[in-house]
Amino acid sequence: MMVKQNTISNEVSLTGVGLHTGKDVKMTFKPAPINSGFSFVRIDLEGEPIIEADANYVVNTQRGTNLEKLGVKIQTPEHVLAALIGCNLDNVIIELDSSELPIMDGSSKYFVQALEKAGLLEQDAIRKYYIVKEVISFVDETTGSEIIVMPCDEYQVTTMVDFGTKVLGTQNATMKNISEFKKEIADSRTFSFLHELESLLDNGLIKGGDLNNAIVYVDKEISETTMENLKLAFGKDQISVKPNGILDNLTLHYPNEAARHKLLDVIGDLALIGTRIKGKVIANKPGHFVNTQFAKKMAKLIKIEQRNHVPIYDLDLEPLMDIHKIMSILPHRPPFLFIDRIIEMSESHIVGMKNVTINESFFIGHFPGAPVMPGVIIVEAMAQTGGILVLNTVPDPENYLTYFMKIDNVKFKHKVLPGDTLTFKCELITPIRRGICHMQAHAYANGKLVAEAELMAQIAKKQ
Numbered sequence: 001m002m003v004k005q006n007t008i009s010n011e012v013s014l015t016g017v018g019l020h021t022g023k024d025v026k027m028t029f030k031p032a033p034i035n036s037g038f039s040f041v042r043i044d045l046e047g048e049p050i051i052e053a054d055a056n057y058v059v060n061t062q063r064g065t066n067l068e069k070l071g072v073k074i075q076t077p078e079h080v081l082a083a084l085i086g087c088n089l090d091n092v093i094i095e096l097d098s099s100e101l102p103i104m105d106g107s108s109k110y111f112v113q114a115l116e117k118a119g120l121l122e123q124d125a126i127r128k129y130y131i132v133k134e135v136i137s138f139v140d141e142t143t144g145s146e147i148i149v150m151p152c153d154e155y156q157v158t159t160m161v162d163f164g165t166k167v168l169g170t171q172n173a174t175m176k177n178i179s180e181f182k183k184e185i186a187d188s189r190t191f192s193f194l195h196e197l198e199s200l201l202d203n204g205l206i207k208g209g210d211l212n213n214a215i216v217y218v219d220k221e222i223s224e225t226t227m228e229n230l231k232l233a234f235g236k237d238q239i240s241v242k243p244n245g246i247l248d249n250l251t252l253h254y255p256n257e258a259a260r261h262k263l264l265d266v267i268g269d270l271a272l273i274g275t276r277i278k279g280k281v282i283a284n285k286p287g288h289f290v291n292t293q294f295a296k297k298m299a300k301l302i303k304i305e306q307r308n309h310v311p312i313y314d315l316d317l318e319p320l321m322d323i324h325k326i327m328s329i330l331p332h333r334p335p336f337l338f339i340d341r342i343i344e345m346s347e348s349h350i351v352g353m354k355n356v357t358i359n360e361s362f363f364i365g366h367f368p369g370a371p372v373m374p375g376v377i378i379v380e381a382m383a384q385t386g387g388i389l390v391l392n393t394v395p396d397p398e399n400y401l402t403y404f405m406k407i408d409n410v411k412f413k414h415k416v417l418p419g420d421t422l423t424f425k426c427e428l429i430t431p432i433r434r435g436i437c438h439m440q441a442h443a444y445a446n447g448k449l450v451a452e453a454e455l456m457a458q459i460a461k462k463q
Helices: 078-086 109-118 178-184 194-202 224-234 257-273 288-308 323-329 375-391
Strands: 004-008 012-017 024-031 038-042 050-052 058-060 066-069 072-075 092-096 120-126 129-131 136-139 146-151 156-162 170-175 191-193 215-217 276-284 341-345 349-355 400-412 421-428 436-445 448-461
Touching: 004 024, 012 109, 024 109, 038 072, 050 066, 050 072, 058 288, 078 109, 078 178, 078 257, 129 288, 136 288, 146 288, 156 257, 170 178, 170 257, 191 194, 191 257, 194 215, 194 224, 215 257, 257 276, 257 288, 276 288, 323 341, 323 375, 341 375, 349 375, 375 400, 375 421, 375 436, 375 448
Parallel strands: 038 092, 129 276, 156 276, 191 215
Antiparallel strands: 004 120, 012 024, 024 092, 038 050, 058 066, 066 072, 136 146, 146 276, 156 170, 341 349, 349 421, 400 448, 421 436, 436 448
16 A cells, blocks of 8 residues: 655644753744655854764764764754654654754654644655565674564564663563554653762763753762752752652653653654664664664665666566557557566556567667667656556546657666567556656566666546
């Protein structure tokens, strides 16, 4: 089933404070065009530079995930990215007047509320997924942290945490479908151990914190000096430790809130892959470093597979359409009919095939003594394949003609010679509407991609 991309219907803004910088920040979510993904815009800087939510821009993960592009920084975007994924969004612009996103209550709760207020807008484009076919893993040998993803029909995430402390113990959390995020994961707050908090305070690195945006687990005896420092840092007259081992003024939302927040972080960090995943993620002792390293690995694998993937079809099977059926649908005729068979077809894609022989008329002049199939003919063959897809949507295709509207991003990779068998795969970029077919087309031969193009054609009734 095809799932369409989504953005938000209206702009919506939040204000808050950065956890580490302590600076006030205004953040605005804005609608974004199809296939643009998530991007951050620093409106406080000259030229309003854009930093895409891309794992390759991760520069450090010491205190959250931090991005940098051409010297422009974005700090702690993971809770916002998790909210965007959890709200079923694909394309959103996030404007900021500071480098660090607001911490709010340390969860994704307020971001989800803002995005729901903005409303969901379905876009005229199909969402792309990376379907996991085998186990992929990344291990941080230093910490023993590990993330794997395995085949699954849904995007599922399981996190397991064990910090070796009695106060927190071992926890795990599972999300079986992204639809669970809003109610089960979004309000899980960030947490810290007392020994970490002391270090951050000593180095002036937690200026925007208070007891409402971080759960503090007391994993050591708390001294009078530390208690006074905490009172000063959090602006409280009194601070105490609850029987469950956390500082007061906070009540846990869930017994395993720490594991749920780690799951939230995994979703936010893996959003940096840039492609939705259909697979089950299992994260053992996750953290921003292992999360983003895994995201980088996945992004690289997806890019390589998209670049090199050559689909394999059994050409010995009976075709979906033979040449007679093709000619009953397409208006083209020899010598300008460049498809022999249709192998597959669905609502969103089609696969065609052509046997290239020396008897092709174009080989007479292209080129004498060195026959090479012209690139324009390959493009035409891809277009004819897509033409069958769109003509198949009308009850009387014999009464229609197909016309090119646009050809973009054409690339020729390898020569096509007599004796080659060409296969053409065309996939819809947007749903067919008013007889217009906008598709991404690829041509393969000899186990290689030989040509690709973005094509747009329209069918019109014969006059």
